[in-house]
Amino acid sequence: MNKQQLFEQIQRKKSFLCVGLDPVMDKLPKHLLKYNDPILEFNKQLIDATHDLCVAYKPNTAFYETRGVKGWDTLVKTWAHFPKDVFTIADAKRGDIGNTSAMYAEAFFKEESSGMSFDSVTVAPYMGKDSVTPFLTYQDKWVILLALTSNEGSKDFQTKQSESEEQKLYEQVISTSQQWSDSNQMMYVVGATKPEEFQNIRRLAPDHFLLVPGVGAQGGSLSAVCEYGLNSECGLLVNSARSIIYASSGEDFAEKAREEALALQQEMEQILKAANLI
Numbered sequence: 001m002n003k004q005q006l007f008e009q010i011q012r013k014k015s016f017l018c019v020g021l022d023p024v025m026d027k028l029p030k031h032l033l034k035y036n037d038p039i040l041e042f043n044k045q046l047i048d049a050t051h052d053l054c055v056a057y058k059p060n061t062a063f064y065e066t067r068g069v070k071g072w073d074t075l076v077k078t079w080a081h082f083p084k085d086v087f088t089i090a091d092a093k094r095g096d097i098g099n100t101s102a103m104y105a106e107a108f109f110k111e112e113s114s115g116m117s118f119d120s121v122t123v124a125p126y127m128g129k130d131s132v133t134p135f136l137t138y139q140d141k142w143v144i145l146l147a148l149t150s151n152e153g154s155k156d157f158q159t160k161q162s163e164s165e166e167q168k169l170y171e172q173v174i175s176t177s178q179q180w181s182d183s184n185q186m187m188y189v190v191g192a193t194k195p196e197e198f199q200n201i202r203r204l205a206p207d208h209f210l211l212v213p214g215v216g217a218q219g220g221s222l223s224a225v226c227e228y229g230l231n232s233e234c235g236l237l238v239n240s241a242r243s244i245i246y247a248s249s250g251e252d253f254a255e256k257a258r259e260e261a262l263a264l265q266q267e268m269e270q271i272l273k274a275a276n277l278i
């Protein structure tokens with residue numbers, strides 16, 4: 001999906017919600033345990049209940065890899081269940097020397113090889129240009145580069161600035177990576193827990209989409225993110241996982257997940273209207 005198509009989906013659905021699919025076996029509703037693949041059933045019912053309210057899904061691969069071959073199979077089958085009109089994010093946080101990154105890119109982008117073709121993959125910038133560019137060789141596929149993450153440890157490196165540098169490390173990531181590709185193929189991860197940084201980030205990357213996790217369980221505020229985060233094509237994908245997928249642990253889990261997603265979608269609709277984007 002390209003940038004214009006993504007913005008069209010946002011306008012059509014009046015939503016910039018990304019639902020995180022991070023399933024843990026112990027937290028699944030008990031009635032799903034009778035299925036051959038309970039996590040796949042969980043994901044399918046969540047997708048069926050929310051796909052008209054969100055524009056993206058983001059399975060974090062850790063939640064699948066932990067179950068070995070079975071988990072990877074669940075990920076492939078979950079990918080196959082995504083409707084065609086949603087933007088899909090493999091949250092794998094990859095990045096390695098060039099020839100290895102090329103294999104990671106093939107794993108997430110090339111259906112003939114792996115059975116999956118996500119629209120995007122999250123990539124760590126630490127190893128630099130040649131670790132990122134192999135992901136950029138696929139048309140209409142995106143790199144979502146970690147810039148300023150939502151966790152406490154983001155201050156250990158990302159907000160550090162050495163005396164000889166004009167920018168903090170995360171600012172350098174945003175500035176330097178714009179030499180590798182543009183806003184048609186690259187997004188940045190910026191945590192919702194850092195709303196005070198959005199004005200600065202928009203100064204560095206006015207046109208890019210930002211993937212913003214941290215609304216919901218991590219306490220980030222949607223309105224605070226949008227104050228400076230929105231741009232003329234919306235420019236935001238706001239992710240929420242636990243607050244939606246675990247809204248209920250009973251038989252009504254999909255219904256309750258829909259209610260949570262609907263509440264966020266309705267707030268997003270108001271924000272998009274106020275910004276004259278719909």
Ligand SMILES: O=C(O)c1cc(=O)[nH]c(=O)n1[C@@H]1O[C@H](COP(=O)(O)O)[C@@H](O)[C@H]1O
Pocket residue numbers: 020022060091122148149150151189190191213214215216217218239240241242243
């Ligand atoms: O890349 C991410 O999606 C990500 C970056 C970040 O800075 N913080 C962050 O929580 N995430 C992911 O967002 C998901 C957490 O969503 P919640 O359950 O809503 O907190 C997990 O998959 C995290 O790996």
